Amino acid sequence: MNKVEEPPTPAYHSLYTGQPQPPSEPKFKTQPLFSSLTGKSALDTRNTIVPDPYHLAKVVGSTKSIITNTESLKSFGNPTLRTPAAGHTGGQVLDNFFHPNWYTLEAPTWLIYKQKALKPPVESTLVKETFDNELRTFERVSQTIRSFGPTTDLRRSVLSSELRNSVWFNHFGLKKLDAIKQAYYGPKEKSKSISETSREIQNAEDAMDEDRITDLIIPEANGNDIARSVEPVFKSGEIKLENLVYYRPEVASMIEELKKDKDIIKRSPSKIQKLISFDLLRLNKLRQVRFSQQSAANKNTPTTAEVVLYKKIMKLLTILLQSNVGQDQSFTHEVSKKIPVLLNEYPGVLPGHMPSSSSAMHKTARLAGVRGPYKKKKGFM
Structure with a gap:
């Protein structure tokens, strides 16, 4: 203080x-x-x-030595010097996220440490006070000590208060507005029994047989309600273009998969858990097959069968957690309904400074063929 x-x-x-x-x-x-x-x-x-x-303090000093003095984002690239083999991607992680024009942009001016030095004296009678230190001092740029922080304040240009307010509103403000809206219109039913869910599947089956257009309402994620069940709304005689925007073929395939396992879902929660475990094994098997058959040039995207299985597992977990069996158990923690799925694997490293050159080891003055001193042996008396 x-x-x-x-x-x-x-x-x-x-x-x-x-x-x-x-x-x-x-x-x-x-x-x-x-x-x-x-x-x-x-x-x-x-x-x-x-x-x-x-x-x-606007900057923090650093004792790292920087060999290159280039002022572009390309200079802060991959520190590894080994060239990748043919058919393999580069070792830098952010290569796919950087636009090519970003590499040509000039980086902000880095703080350069300077030190004072003396010029050699000028032996001339025409210049007075040639040996005065004030006339001989000059600033020399130090190449060994530089700072990673910029000298200019970029808060107003890069992260301004308006941008932070907009980010806060998009991440938290909309969720709060949605919560106030739901509190005003009344709470919705959070628990559904297995019989009600099977009844929804039966209604969806009848609607697909009659070739009706389904209006799939996909609500936004709000707070704790991360995943909600898709409620089909059937309307006859009207065609809305909004249905084409929210239409997902994977949802229809997921409903077909649930129709096949309708008898298992109606039995007991233990059967649903076994079905979820079996589908997780199938999802892992499809992922291993995709990784084994994929080349380095193609993009690592999941297949349609994997997406359908993923949505089916999410729906089964929702049915199990929102059923009466899941609600009766005394579980104080908040249960997440999302399954962690590996989307991308990056084999490289993050961009950083080039490694400093290692100092040469001091060589000994002793020749290689000369041996060390011998211990004197004690002679016999």
């Missing part, structure tokens, strides 16, 4: 008394020196007042 004294107000002459008023008493303000102790918000654009002995 640091105690800051505010500057006193200047003394002024009063027109009535004719005598100068005494200055007011100085005010002291206690302020922490570390940013972790301050309660200042990241959206607050006001400057922090720091007393004279201290300054606001």
Whole structure:
């Protein structure tokens, strides 16, 4: 903690008394020196007042040596020097995410540490005070000490307060508005029995037999309700283009898979758990086959059968967790209905600085053929 004294107000002459008023008493303000102790918000654009002995640190010094002085994003690339073999992708992770034009953009100016040096004396009678140190000093750029932080403040251009507010609104504000809307219209039923779910599957089967257009309502993720059951709404005589936007062929295939296992779903929750385990093994088998048959040039995208199995497992988990059997158990933790699936594998490394050159080891002055000193043997008396 640091105690800051505010500057006193200047003394002024009063027109009535004719005598100068005494200055007011100085005010002291206690302020922490570390940013972790301050309660200042990241959206607050006001400057922090720091007393004279201290300054606001905009950059953090680094003792790493940088060989190249290029100022583009391409210079902060893959530190590995080995060229990948033919048919293999590059070792850098962010190659697929970087636009080609980004590599030509100039990086911000890095902080360069300078040191003062003396020029050699000038032996001339025409110049006075040639041996004065003030005329001979000059600044030399230090190549061994540089900083990774930029000297310019990029908060207003890259991460402004308007951008942070918009990100907060898109991530949290919309969810809060949706929660207020649901609280106003009334809570929905969260628990459904297995018989009700089988009745929905039977209704979907009848609708597909009659070749009706289904309007699939896909709600947004709101708080704890991460995955919701898709409720089909059937309308006859009207064709809406919105149905084509929300139509997913995988959902229809998933319903067909659930129709095949309808008898297993109606039996007991233990049968549903065995069905989920069996489908997870099938999903893992399809993933292994896809990885074995895929070349390095093609994109690693899941097949249609994997997507259908994934949606089927999610629906079975929803049925099991929202049933009366799952609600009766005393489980205080919040259960997630999503299954972790490996989407991409990156074999490379993150971009960083080039490794510093290792210093040469000091060679010994002793020749290789010369042996060390021998111990003297004690002679016999």
